[in-house]
Amino acid sequence: MRKYGLSKKILVTGGAGFLGSHLCDRLLEQGHEVLCADNMFTGSKRNIEHLSGHSRFEFMRHDVTFPLYVEVDEIYNLACPASPIHYQHDPVQTTKTSVHGAINMLGLAKRVRAKIMQASTSEIYGDPEVHPQPESYLGKVNPIGHRSCYDEGKRCAETLFFDYHRQHKIRVKVVRIFNTYGPRMHPNDGRVVSNFIMQALRGVDITLYGDGEQTRSFCYVDDLIDGFIKVMETMDDFTGPVNIGNPSEFSMRQLAELVVELTNSRSKIVHAPLPPDDPRQRQPDISLARQTLGWEPKVKLRQGLERTIQYFEQLLGAA
Ligand code: UDP
Numbered sequence: 001m002r003k004y005g006l007s008k009k010i011l012v013t014g015g016a017g018f019l020g021s022h023l024c025d026r027l028l029e030q031g032h033e034v035l036c037a038d039n040m041f042t043g044s045k046r047n048i049e050h051l052s053g054h055s056r057f058e059f060m061r062h063d064v065t066f067p068l069y070v071e072v073d074e075i076y077n078l079a080c081p082a083s084p085i086h087y088q089h090d091p092v093q094t095t096k097t098s099v100h101g102a103i104n105m106l107g108l109a110k111r112v113r114a115k116i117m118q119a120s121t122s123e124i125y126g127d128p129e130v131h132p133q134p135e136s137y138l139g140k141v142n143p144i145g146h147r148s149c150y151d152e153g154k155r156c157a158e159t160l161f162f163d164y165h166r167q168h169k170i171r172v173k174v175v176r177i178f179n180t181y182g183p184r185m186h187p188n189d190g191r192v193v194s195n196f197i198m199q200a201l202r203g204v205d206i207t208l209y210g211d212g213e214q215t216r217s218f219c220y221v222d223d224l225i226d227g228f229i230k231v232m233e234t235m236d237d238f239t240g241p242v243n244i245g246n247p248s249e250f251s252m253r254q255l256a257e258l259v260v261e262l263t264n265s266r267s268k269i270v271h272a273p274l275p276p277d278d279p280r281q282r283q284p285d286i287s288l289a290r291q292t293l294g295w296e297p298k299v300k301l302r303q304g305l306e307r308t309i310q311y312f313e314q315l316l317g318a319a
Contacts, residue, residue: 009033009071011114013064013105014078016043018184019119019177019221023076024048026225028056035070039063042081047184064101065093068108074232075116077105080154082121083189084147084275091149098153099160106164109171117173117232118161120241122282123151124176132283135176135241145277158241171236175228178245178284182221182304183311193218193305196256197312200265210274212253215281219246220304223297230293238292245284246297255301262305 010027014020015036020043024034033056036048040061051057062068064079080097081087087094102118109116125133126141141151164170181193188194199206227244250258256269289295 008073021047037062078119085190094149095153102157115171122178132285134285174240196259200263220299243284
């Protein structure tokens with residue numbers, strides 16, 4: 001065991017990404033030793049530069065589709081491009097990252113007897129016919145569409161987690177992440193929150209896809225990280241899958257109007273075509289997280305957007 005007091009050695013794959021870097025910060029604050037692995041496809045140095053030189057932080061350029069031999073107590077497996085433009089750039093590699101990445105990280109967990117958490121996604125529900133989506137809903141996913149490399153890759157990763165748990169008695173946790181936003185989002189990832197804020201700050205047209213009536217439920221990053229930590233800390237018999245997200249649902253039109261208001265922007269809202277397989281509505285049912293973890297999100301959309309806008313303002317100022 002590498003435990004000294006309550007401090008653990010923790011691997012975060014995708015640790016230089018949007019969520020991963022916030023998770024590294026939180027684990028360091030808690031006194032742990034953090035090994036951050038990232039192949040830097042969508043991860044960025046800027047997200048972790050404040051940690052370089054930290055005595056308990058180590059960065060490693062590594063692609064999870066290759067095995068990794070390290071000694072750790074816990075693993076958070078976050079590695080995978082998550083925005084449609086990034087994961088569709090090389091769809092075969094996206095599936096490999098989820099599937100081979102899960103196999104490699106589960107293999108590592110098995111060898112060192114580590115507890116391991118998988119960052120799964122609301123995308124495993126596809127374009128849902130049940131609303132809001134409880135964990136028991138099995139989903140409606142197109143297996144051959146443009147989103148399938150991500151959706152089916154993440155579904156298969158969940159399968160692997162549960163088979164390793166049943167077959168090899170690995171301690172697993174599966175978290176299904178719903179739309180999350182906050183500082184360190186990639187400015188060019190095409191996600192709706194980053195797109196709208198960047199467009200509003202630059203004073204260019206805001207691109208509302210389709211009729212703008214499709215909905216999403218946005219969780220502020222700090223709330224999500226609280227959820228991750230709570231899930232990892234629950235008893236070993238709680239494996240999930242568990243939804244972590246904010247149930248307050250907004251249409252994309254409402255989001256666009258709110259961003260324009262908060263940035264005092266002169267941008268106009270214009271319509272653009274809806275991407276293929278774009279889910280009509282999405283909202284987490286978080287009853288399970290409330291009951292088992294005592295977790296629920298605290299940050300309201302307006303408050304979270306204000307903090308995110310501040311981040312993008314600084315980013316544009318520094319460019
Ligand atoms: N969207 C939009 N304008 C944009 C980017 C996205 O209207 O500039 C819409 C998109 O069609 C979708 C929603 O916003 O309905 C959320 O898109 P995002 O890519 O952020 O997340 P996901 O579809 O994976 O939930």
